[in-house]
Amino acid sequence: MDRPELGFLLSRLMREVMAREKPILDAAGLEMWDYAVLTALADSDAPTQAQLAAATGRDKTRLIGNLDRLEAEGMVVRQPDPADRRNRIVSLTPAGSRVLRRCREAIEAMEAELLADLDPADRAAFQRALTALVENDR
Amino acid sequence: MDRPELGFLLSRLMREVMAREKPILDAAGLEMWDYAVLTALADSDAPTQAQLAAATGRDKTRLIGNLDRLEAEGMVVRQPDPADRRNRIVSLTPAGSRVLRRCREAIEAMEAELLADLDPADRAAFQRALTALVENDR
DNA sequence: TATTGTTATACTCTATAACTATA
């Protein structure tokens, strides 16, 4: 066949990455989206739920279930914004930070293994290109 | 933040690619999965539905709706396999081939544009790495 | 009995529109 299309390759690789992430997140009691939310929280500074929804590309109504669960498990807290009490500021708890760090380390190790067979120069170019493509489409 | 994770980057890029494919497929009256099925058909040789399901990574029960629609629109035909009449052999019609070729050309042009800003060496390495990663995880 | 394709069912995920409380 022709060279496979980008969409085809990306979806296959995405499926593989998710399959390898699943046991790690399961062990931490996290769903895929919980992890995305925790990661976004670690990278932002005291976001409102609306800002957090935008940062994760998740709809604000769908974010709520994740936050409910994460809050019930003590990984995040929601506090009213004194400046505008319609907003709720979301932040990581120490427990949430710990869980996130553990997952992140395991996932980075998994990714290193996944990429291990690549030629080192190709690996670097791959990561550089991927980052650039995502930056461009912002 | 740390370097973004592979899963994060892949999902963002995947989302962008799908967003750019959508108008092309809409114009052809195809859903995303219809296109995947047509592509797999062009690359395989007279597959049964089970083989086609495996090739697309789609469950056999979910494939049926796509085939029903594609057959109703005259893009594929299902014929009983004379050698084993439990099987149904799926094949592209000339009309299906035409639609597929038009979409494929448009999508390849879209991808070329998407990758146009990359350094040429990085672009080649990116495609090489992506292909290798998908091959490995087969 | 096992397998291919199909249908039926329940379950999850998603999108949309109300609702509340604040502004």
Place this chain on the structure above:
DNA sequence: TATAGTTATAGAGTATAACAATA
């Protein structure tokens, strides 16, 4: 009136099990 967060509802997508025809 408009906005942030929440809830409710309906729709799409998915997984699973059963079924008919054939081997």
